[in-house]
Amino acid sequence: MIDAIKTFLVKIKDQGHVLPLIHQADIQVNLHCDQQIIQLNIKNGGILFLQNLDGQQVKYEISGSPTAMKQLFEGTERLRVLEQQGQLKASTPLRTTLLLESIFFLTKAQNS
Incomplete structure (x- = not known):
């Protein structure tokens, strides 16, 4: 999971269109x-x-599982889809879930 996070952090800095989403955000989430x-x-x-x-x-x-977390950070699958499939469990309000989903999905940390 650490490698996926590092890749995500590098990639998000290159994605100027994603940064306005987090400009006013104040969120803390534990990832297990x-x-x-x-x-x-x-x-x-x-x-x-x-x-x-x-x-x-x-x-x-x-x-959730390492595979599901990796998919989330790479932007290859949406948070709510992973949750519906039972691969991730999110205890966040819908608004926070949608924001996180947008950040990860729009960043597409994987070079594809």
Whole structure:
């Protein structure tokens, strides 16, 4: 999952059309995958990923398999589709889900 995140972070900087989506956003989401927790922070037009969190609680959470997380970060599948298929579980409001889905899908971190 770390490699997919690094690729995503590099790619989103090249995608100027995606940045207005996060300009006013203030979202913290824990991503759970294979006993690993990574926190996604979107604030003031920037995106950060934090590892090795010591008990930091956030309101929202997305959990699932490494394959599903990779698809999400690469923009090859939409968040709600992965959730409907049972590959991911998202505990986020619909508005947050749609925003995250748009960010990942529009970034298309994979060079295809």
